[in-house]
Amino acid sequence: MSAPAVSRTQAACVAPERIVIATRExxxxxxxxxxxxxxxxxxxxxxxxxxxxxxxxxxxxxxxxLAKVGGKGLFVKELETALLDGRADIAVHSMKDVPxxxxxxxxxxxxxxxxxxxxxxxxxxxxxxxxxPPGTVVGTSSLRRESQLHATHPYLAVxxxxxxxxxRLRKLDQGRYDAIILAAAGLxxxxxxxxxxxxxxxxxxxxxxxxxxxxxxxxxxRPEVAAWLAPLDDPDTSACVRAERAVAAALAxxxxxxxxxxxxxRSGRLWLRGFVALPDGSRMVRAEREGDPAEAEALGRxxxxxxxxxxxxxxxxxxx
Numbered sequence: 360m361s362a363p364a365v366s367r368t369q370a371a372c373v374a375p376e377r378i379v380i381a382t383r384e385x386x387x388x389x390x391x392x393x394x395x396x397x398x399x400x401x402x403x404x405x406x407x408x409x410x411x412x413x414x415x416x417x418x419x420x421x422x423x424x425l426a427k428v429g430g431k432g433l434f435v436k437e438l439e440t441a442l443l444d445g446r447a448d449i450a451v452h453s454m455k456d457v458p459x460x461x462x463x464x465x466x467x468x469x470x471x472x473x474x475x476x477x478x479x480x481x482x483x484x485x486x487x488x489x490x491x492p493p494g495t496v497v498g499t500s501s502l503r504r505e506s507q508l509h510a511t512h513p514y515l516a517v518x519x520x521x522x523x524x525x526x527r528l529r530k531l532d533q534g535r536y537d538a539i540i541l542a543a544a545g546l547x548x549x550x551x552x553x554x555x556x557x558x559x560x561x562x563x564x565x566x567x568x569x570x571x572x573x574x575x576x577x578x579x580x581r582p583e584v585a586a587w588l589a590p591l592d593d594p595d596t597s598a599c600v601r602a603e604r605a606v607a608a609a610l611a612x613x614x615x616x617x618x619x620x621x622x623x624x625r626s627g628r629l630w631l632r633g634f635v636a637l638p639d640g641s642r643m644v645r646a647e648r649e650g651d652p653a654e655a656e657a658l659g660r661x662x663x664x665x666x667x668x669x670x671x672x673x674x675x676x677x678x679x
């Protein structure tokens with residue numbers, strides 16, 4: 360669902376007394392929630408802002424690929440329950456973890472300014488993917504990353520990597536992988552930029568829809584909450600992310616579909632790229648479009664149609 364329309368003037372007129380933020384308890388999720396907390400406290404100095412830490416099923420199930428246990432929606436369900444029963448007013452998410460279709464009671468109230476949206480190559484042994492010899496092991500939790508790795512570096516061994524960011528880095532440091540691919544944004548937010556050996560450009564690893572952006576969810580029935588959050592919304596990031604999510608939603612994008620979508624603003628226009636592939640990278644279709652940022656979601660749907668015209672439907676049918 361789209362966020363209720365509220366102006367910044369309305370937001371300034373509604374001064375909250377208390378806001379409770381539901382968040383996962385990983386170090387990165389807590390950083391994100393604390394970041395939003397600090398921004399809200401700066402906006403509303405008299406408001407008491409607190410965190411409600413929660414463990415989600417996505418955090419608990421670490422022995423199987425995410426695509427096989429319910430997808431990224433497992434990271435938000437418990438937080439949404441806290442919104443429904445009144446324990447929390449808002450939930451902070453990494454936008455790439457938010458299902459493409461939110462359930463009816465919920466809305467994305469705002470999308471905050473994006474951090475670096477690209478994937479990062481992390482290794483203690485090699486400076487880049489191109490430096491890795493045949494058979495060396497790359498870890499990733501993402502079918503999107505896996506399909507692109509197979510397509511560009513078919514001689515590498517790509518294996519599953521689960522766990523929060525710190526767990527993944529620890530597995531790398533234990534020597535279980537020669538390299539791992541992570542979202543650059545998480546590493547930067549936690550002050551771990553020095554672990555990034557190379558940032559993978561979109562031409563090598565097209566990002567996931569919403570990657571690098573934070574979204575704030577609330578109940579659609581609470582327009583006053585959306586008004587409080589309105590000043591945190593970044594219109595440019597929001598246009599790009601909503602276009603990307605429209606691509607994924609139109610193609611039933613989930614963890615089980617290797618799919619990427621990435622939008623950029625260039626000279627006032629929204630340039631959108633997307634792809635759909637088989638996990639082994641043997642078949643991949645790509646498309647791009649440019650349009651008006653004000654029509655971001657329509658642009659995303661049009662790009663999804665372009666991908667279908669190039670063969671995405673057959674790939675999706677094979678995956679289904």
